[in-house]
Amino acid sequence: MSEELLRLRCRGHAEIRATHGKTLEFTSDGAITGRATCVVGVAGEVVGQAPGAVAGPIEITVSAGGITATVQALANSRWRPGASAVVRRSGQRLSNTLATDADLSSADLPRELVVALADPGAVVDVVVRRGExxxxxxxxxxxxxxxxxxxxxxxxxxxxxxxxxxxxxxxxxxxxxxxxxxxxxxxxxxxxxxxxxxxxxxxxxxxxxxxxxxxVPPELAVTGAAPTPAPVLLATGLSRKDVAKLAATSRSARVVFRCPAAEVSRWVAGARNVSVMALDERPVWGAVEEFAQLSGSTDVWCALDPTSSTDLGIDVDVAELVTALLGHDVSASTVARALAAQPGWSRKQAYDFVLERTKPA
Known part of the structure; x- marks a missing residue:
């Protein structure tokens, strides 16, 4: 049995529907209406000693009337016991969010459990344990x-x-x-x-x-997945063209801006690597083409990688340099390791780049 982190006790309620497809909620309120389709327990209270916060992967077990369901999720360490606890399938972390990235919503709970939750006399036990x-x-x-x-x-x-x-x-x-x-x-x-x-x-x-x-604030958090550090230039509030101009004239800095998710590929056109933060506090760094399929009108944070060396201040034709080294019998693995250690290159990108140049013409 994994470590128990938190225990809540709620009551059932006749208006519990549990039909929401994106969240489930244990509310501290004692009464709800049928519009609260995500609620699966009312009058929630912490049982025993409340932790200051909960973090990391967790398992949330919901029990009522002898029927149990378990939800896997990622705890939000911003949440504090005493407030309502919302579990989201998305990655959005609000103050009332106990956990995100859940594998179930209220609509996914077994219907026999929902029937038990709709009994006003039911005791609803919620146990949060450490996940893997x-x-x-x-x-x-x-x-x-x-x-x-x-x-x-x-x-x-x-x-x-x-x-x-x-x-x-x-x-x-x-x-x-x-x-x-x-x-x-x-x-x-x-x-x-x-x-x-x-x-x-x-x-x-x-x-x-x-x-x-x-x-740290989101404009700095978005840079936290990049493998090499660089000075940060904030370009929030600028147009796409102005962001491109700033990146072109500040080639040793990481330029940070916001844009609609569906327009990321347009805003980063011409760059090689970029950091994107579409989920709260979780940036992702990679090649520009990896983010071409983002959709939606919600703004995301982006950070363009520097396009010149911050150490030497010179530009190098990487393809020519790699080809020359391979031509002088330097092993492909040695070249790839050296390239992976340079700013803006991941190990996979470096090995793929070098291997492509070892193929017969």
Whole structure:
């Protein structure tokens, strides 16, 4: 049995319908109408000691009348016990959101459970337990003190990294020990108190894991999945043409802007790599073509990668350089590793690029 994080107790209600296709909710209100189609329990209260916050993958078990259903989701460490608890299939994190990325909504619950929930005399038990992390999940946390959210994220992590001396001291004060490296899959929490990115985190980012960036505004969070650091230029409020001009004249900076999701491919035309944050606090970095299929009118945050070296200030024809090295009997794996270590290149992009140039003409 996995660790129990939170227990809620609710009541059933005659107006519970549980037909909402995107959310389910345990409300703290004692009465609802039939329009509250996401609600599956009323008069919700915390049982026992309430945690300061809940983080990481979780399992939410809902029980009433001897019938049980379990929902897998990702906890929102912004949520605080005492308020209504909404579980969303989407990634939107509002103040009342207990968890996102749920695999079930209220409409997906077994109908026999919904019948039990509609009994005003029913006791509805809700138990939140620790879930399992699949793959590698990097959480970058900019800390300003011993917040409840930081404690919850530390408790949910498989590995904790301190990116600077201040972070190491803070973690020690909270009773957590920082590791010196991060190997293997799992949830990795990287805590910092200063600007900058440690070499260990850069190596992790080069593998393009799932990333969360906490503790900074969205215009900075969107840059947190990029494998190489760069100065940030904010271009919020500018037109598409003005953003393109700014990127062309500031080639060593990462240009940040907002645009409709369906128009990302137009706004980033001509760039090679970009960071996009369509889900709250979860940026994704990759080649521009990876984001061509985004849709919807909702604005997303974007950050264009620098297009010139921030170290040398010169441009290099990468294709010619790679071809020349291969022609002088430098192994493809050596060239690919060197290319992957350069700003704006992931390991996969580098290996694909080099292998393409080893194919017979």
């Amino acid at each position: 992390t699949s793959g590698t999940h990097l959480v970058r946390y900019r800390a300003s003190g011993p917040e409840d959210r930081l404690v919850a994220e530390c408790a949910a992590a498989d590995v904790i990294l301190a990116e600077d001396a201040g972070a190491r001291v803070l973690l020690s004060e909270l009773g957590f020990t920082a590791s010196r490296d991060a190997t293997g899959p799992g949830r990795v929490l990287a805590v910092s108190t200063l600007d900058g990115t440690s070499s260990v985190v850069r190596q992790l980012l080069a593998e393009q894991p799932r990333v969360e960036v906490l503790g």
